[in-house]
Amino acid sequence: MVRPYAVKGGVKRKKREEVYDDEEIEATISTLENNTYKEEGKDKEEEEEIDRDETTMESELAGIPIAPSSSSVKKSKSGIVFVLERASLEVGKVGKTYQLLNSDEHSNFLKKHGKNPADYRPDIAHQALLAILDSPLNKAGRLQAVYVKTEKGVLFEVKPHCRMPRTFKRFCGIMLQLLQKLSITATGKREKLLRVIANPVTRHLPLNSRKIGLSHSSPKLVQLKEYVNAASDDMNLVFVVGAMSHGKINNDYTDDFISVSGYPLSAACCIGRICNALELKWKIL
Numbered sequence: 001m002v003r004p005y006a007v008k009g010g011v012k013r014k015k016r017e018e019v020y021d022d023e024e025i026e027a028t029i030s031t032l033e034n035n036t037y038k039e040e041g042k043d044k045e046e047e048e049e050i051d052r053d054e055t056t057m058e059s060e061l062a063g064i065p066i067a068p069s070s071s072s073v074k075k076s077k078s079g080i081v082f083v084l085e086r087a088s089l090e091v092g093k094v095g096k097t098y099q100l101l102n103s104d105e106h107s108n109f110l111k112k113h114g115k116n117p118a119d120y121r122p123d124i125a126h127q128a129l130l131a132i133l134d135s136p137l138n139k140a141g142r143l144q145a146v147y148v149k150t151e152k153g154v155l156f157e158v159k160p161h162c163r164m165p166r167t168f169k170r171f172c173g174i175m176l177q178l179l180q181k182l183s184i185t186a187t188g189k190r191e192k193l194l195r196v197i198a199n200p201v202t203r204h205l206p207l208n209s210r211k212i213g214l215s216h217s218s219p220k221l222v223q224l225k226e227y228v229n230a231a232s233d234d235m236n237l238v239f240v241v242g243a244m245s246h247g248k249i250n251n252d253y254t255d256d257f258i259s260v261s262g263y264p265l266s267a268a269c270c271i272g273r274i275c276n277a278l279e280l281k282w283k284i285l
C-alpha cells in the first residue's frame with residue numbers, strides 16, 4: 001500500500017464500515033455555499049458566482065459540489081469507464097508546506113532534488129478530468145466510473161457526479177488534500193466524491209468489460225467512430241489514457257491497444273474524441 005503523506009496539525013480518525021485501505025481519514029473541504037451545481041440555463045449565474053468566489057475567496061479550496069444525479073437518467077445496459085494512467089500527481093514538502101509539485105512553480109525545487117521538472121505536470125490530469133466530467137456523455141448518465149493512477153502508484157476513484165474545481169490552483173488544493181487524507185467528501189454531505197482505493201484497478205472494473213488502451217505509438221490506428229459503433233451495447237468499455245507528459249501507459253491489463261490519430265494528442269483531446277464518438281453513437285446531443 002502507498003502511505004499517505006503526513007498531515008499537518010493532525011486529523012480525527014474515524015471508524016468506517018467501508019475500508020478501502022489500511023486506514024482512511026475523512027477529509028472535509030471548505031464549502032463555498034453558493035458554489036453548488038446549477039441546471040443548464042443558469043450557467044451565467046454560475047459564472048458570476050465563480051467569479052465572485054475567485055475574487056473573494058482566493059485562498060480557499062473550492063468545495064466539490066455534486067452535479068445532477070445520473071440516477072434520474074434511464075440507466076442503459078452498458079457504461080463507460082475511464083482510467084487515467086501515470087498521472088503526475090505528487091506531493092512534496094516545499095519549504096514548510098506540502099504542495100502538489102508542478103513544473104511551473106517548483107522547477108528549482110525539483111532540479112535541486114535531481115528531478116526533471118518536465119515530468120511534473122498535474123495540469124494534464126486536471127484537463128483530462130474536466131474533459132471526462134464535463135462531457136455530454138457524463139451528463140447523460142453513461143459514465144460509470146473514473147479511476148486515476150498516479151506515477152507513484154496511488155489509485156483513486158472520482159465519482160462521475162463530482163464537479164471538479166475549474167481552476168488549476170483549486171484542483172491542486174483538492175489533489176493535495178486527497179493524497180494526504182485519502183478521501184474528499186461532498187460539500188455538506190458524507191458521500192465521498194474522491195477516494196483512494198486499493199490496487200490494482202482491474203478489481204474495480206465491471207466484469208463484462210473491454211479494456212482499451214490508448215497510445216500514439218500503437219500500430220493499430222482506428223477511426224474511433226467506427227470502433228465504438230462496432231462494440232456491443234452489452235459490453236462496458238474501459239478506456240485507459242495516459243495522464244503524463246511522455247512515455248507509454250501500462251497495457252498489461254488491456255484487451256486492445258489503439259491509436260486514434262496519426263498525431264500525438266493531449267490526453268484531454270483523446271478523451272474528447274472518445275466521448276464525441278460515443279455521443280454520436282448514442283445520439284447524445
Ligand SMILES: C[S@@+](CC[C@H](N)C(=O)[O-])C[C@H]1O[C@@H](n2cnc3c(N)ncnc32)[C@H](O)[C@@H]1O
Pocket residue numbers: 213214215216217240241242243244245246247248249258259260261262263264265266267270
Ligand atoms: C500527452 S500523451 C503522452 C504521450 C506519449 N508519448 C504517448 O503517445 O503515449 C497522453 C496520452 O494521450 C494518449 N494519446 C496521445 N496521442 C494519442 C494517439 N494519437 N492515439 C491514441 N492515444 C493517444 C495516450 O494514452 C497518451 O498516454
